[in-house]
Amino acid sequence: MNKLIPPLLYEQSEPGRRAAILPECDVPASAVPEDLVREEVNLPELSEPDVVRYFTQISQLNFSIDTNFYPLGSCTMKYNPKVNDAMASLPGFVGHHPLQQEALSQGSLELMYRLQEQLATVSGFHSVSLQPAAGAQGEFTGIMMIRAYHEARGDTDRRKVLIPDSAHGTNPATVTMAGYEPVEVPSDANGNIDLKAFKEGCDDTVAALMITNPNTLGLFEERIEEVTSALHECGALVYGDGANMNALLGTLRPADVGIDVMHFNLHKTFSTPHGGGGPGAGPVATTEQLAPFLPGPIVACDQEGGPYYFSDPRQSIGRLKLHHGNFGMLVRAFTYILMHGASGLRELGENAVLNANYLKSRIEKLLPLKYKRRCMHEFVAGGRIEGADEIRTMDIAKRLLDYGMHAPTVYFPLIVKEALMIEPTESENKRTLDAFVEVLETIIKEARENPELLHEAPYAMPLRRLDEVKAVKELILRAET
Numbered sequence: 009m010n011k012l013i014p015p016l017l018y019e020q021s022e023p024g025r026r027a028a029i030l031p032e033c034d035v036p037a038s039a040v041p042e043d044l045v046r047e048e049v050n051l052p053e054l055s056e057p058d059v060v061r062y063f064t065q066i067s068q069l070n071f072s073i074d075t076n077f078y079p080l081g082s083c084t085m086k087y088n089p090k091v092n093d094a095m096a097s098l099p100g101f102v103g104h105h106p107l108q109q110e111a112l113s114q115g116s117l118e119l120m121y122r123l124q125e126q127l128a129t130v131s132g133f134h135s136v137s138l139q140p141a142a143g144a145q146g147e148f149t150g151i152m153m154i155r156a157y158h159e160a161r162g163d164t165d166r167r168k169v170l171i172p173d174s175a176h177g178t179n180p181a182t183v184t185m186a187g188y189e190p191v192e193v194p195s196d197a198n199g200n201i202d203l204k205a206f207k208e209g210c211d212d213t214v215a216a217l218m219i220t221n222p223n224t225l226g227l228f229e230e231r232i233e234e235v236t237s238a239l240h241e242c243g244a245l246v247y248g249d250g251a252n253m254n255a256l257l258g259t260l261r262p263a264d265v266g267i268d269v270m271h272f273n274l275h276k277t278f279s280t281p282h283g284g285g286g287p288g289a290g291p292v293a294t295t296e297q298l299a300p301f302l303p304g305p306i307v308a309c310d311q312e313g314g315p316y317y318f319s320d321p322r323q324s325i326g327r328l329k330l331h332h333g334n335f336g337m338l339v340r341a342f343t344y345i346l347m348h349g350a351s352g353l354r355e356l357g358e359n360a361v362l363n364a365n366y367l368k369s370r371i372e373k374l375l376p377l378k379y380k381r382r383c384m385h386e387f388v389a390g391g392r393i394e395g396a397d398e399i400r401t402m403d404i405a406k407r408l409l410d411y412g413m414h415a416p417t418v419y420f421p422l423i424v425k426e427a428l429m430i431e432p433t434e435s436e437n438k439r440t441l442d443a444f445v446e447v448l449e450t451i452i453k454e455a456r457e458n459p460e461l462l463h464e465a466p467y468a469m470p471l472r473r474l475d476e477v478k479a480v481k482e483l484i485l486r487a488e489t
C-alpha cells in the first residue's frame with residue numbers, strides 16, 4: 009500500500025484547538041522586551057491527537073534500521089540497542105549542564121575518561137580526544153594536527169596530501185579545507201593502492217596520506233605496512249579514515265601498522281544512531297608524537313579512580329566544538345563497548361565480515377563483481393543484469409524499496425561502474441540476508457521480463473523518482489505558510 013504524506017500541520021490548523029494547557033504563572037509577571045514582541049506569529053492550532061498522528065505518520069515515511077534491512081555500504085547501519093538510549097536518558101546525564109564545575113561532574117568525566125581509554129585500547133593509540141562531532145570533522149582534526157606537527161618542526165614546504173581514488177568524498181574535502189592540495193593515487197587491479205604510482209608521488213612535498221582500511225571497496229589494504237613505511241621515510245604522516253573500523257575490531261589495531269592519527273565514527277562502529285544529519289561523534293586517536301596537538305579539552309586523571317579533570321594538550325590545534333562533544337553519543341558508545349567487552353567486540357567484527365562474505369558468495373552468482381577477493385565488512389557489485397541491458401543500478405535500488413529493503417550505497421566508490429556497495433553488518437541474521445538475496449533474484453527476473461516496471465519504481469513510496477540534483481541544489485526545509 010502506498011504510504012500517504014499527511015497534510016502539513018499548518019493546513020490542519022483550526023482556531024481554538026489546543027494540545028497543551030500551560031500552568032499558572034508562578035513568578036511575578038514582567039514586561040517582554042518590546043523588540044521580541046510580534047503581533048502575528050502564525051502558529052498552527054491543533055489538538056494533541058492531531059500532533060501525535062502527524063509526527064507518527066511522518067516518522068513512518070522514512071526507512072530506518074528499526075523498521076527495515078539497511079545495507080547502505082560504508083555507513084555501517086547496524087542495530088542501535090535500546091539500552092544505549094536508556095543509559096543516555098539517565099537523569100544524571102540528561103540534566104547535567106556542560107558548564108557545571110569539575111568537582112560536581114565526576115561521573116560524566118569518568119565516563120569520558122574511560123571511553124578515551126577504551127578507544128585507545130581498541131586502536132592501539134596513545135591518546136584520544138572526544139571532541140569532533142562527525143567523521144568528517146575528525147578527518148579535519150587529524151589533518152590540522154598533521155599540519156601543526158609539520159609547522160612546529162619548521163617543515164613548511166609540504167603542500168600535498170595523497171588520497172587513493174577509492175576514498176570517501178570527505179577526504180579530499182578535508183584536505184582542501186585544511187589548506188592542502190589533494191593528489192589522487194590510483195588503485196591497482198586487485199583494489200589495493202597502486203604501489204608503483206604511490207611511491208612515485210611520495211616525496212618531500214607530501215604532508216600526509218589519507219587511507220581507509222579496509223577501503224571503501226570493502227577490501228583490506230594488503231601492503232599497508234609498506235605504504236606507511238614509505239610515507240614515514242619521506243617525512244610524511246599517515247591519516248587513517250577509521251569509518252570502517254567495524255571490520256577490524258579486536259583483530260587489528262591501526263597504530264600497529266603505522267597509522268599516525270585516525271578518527272572513529274561512534275555512529276557507525278559503536279552503534280549510536282545516525283542518519284538525518286546527526287548528532288554524531290568522531291573521536292580522534294593518535295600517537296604519543298602527535299598527542300600534544302589534539303583538540304581539547306581531554307579528560308585526565310593522575311591516579312586510578314580520579315579525581316578527573318579537563319586538560320588542554322600543550323600545542324593543541326584548538327577546540328572543534330562547544331563544550332565536550334556530543335555527550336549523549338559518548339554515553340551510548342560507552343554502553344555498547346561495556347556491554348560487549350573485548351571478546352564481544354572481536355566477535356561482532358568477525359560476524360560483520362562473515363555476513364558480508366556470505367552475501368557476497370550468493371550475490372556474485374547474480375551480479376558482476378569487479379574484485380574477486382575475499383571481502384571485509386562490505387563488498388561492491390555492479391548493477392548490470394545479463395539479458396536486461398537497459399537496467400541500471402538506480403532501477404535496482406529503487407525497486408528494492410518496494411520490497412521493504414533500503415538500497416545499498418549506489419554509484420560509489422566511483423572507480424566501479426554502476427556500483428552497488430553492500431554492507432549487511434553483524435546485526436542481521438541469516439534469514440534477513442537470504443530474504444535480501446531472494447528479493448534481488450525477483451528483481452532480476454522482473455528486469456528481464458518487464459524492464460519498464462523497474463524504470464518506474466518505486467511504487468510503494470510516498471514519492472516516486474525525485475529530481476536529485478534539484479533536491480540538493482534547491483533544498484526546501486521550511487513549510488511555506
Ligand SMILES: *Cc1c(COP(=O)(O)O)cnc(C)c1O
Nearest residue numbers: 082142143144176178220249251
Ligand atoms: C561515513 C564516512 C565518513 C564520514 O563520516 P561522517 O560521520 O558522515 O562525517 C568518512 N569516510 C568514510 C569511509 C565513511 O564511510
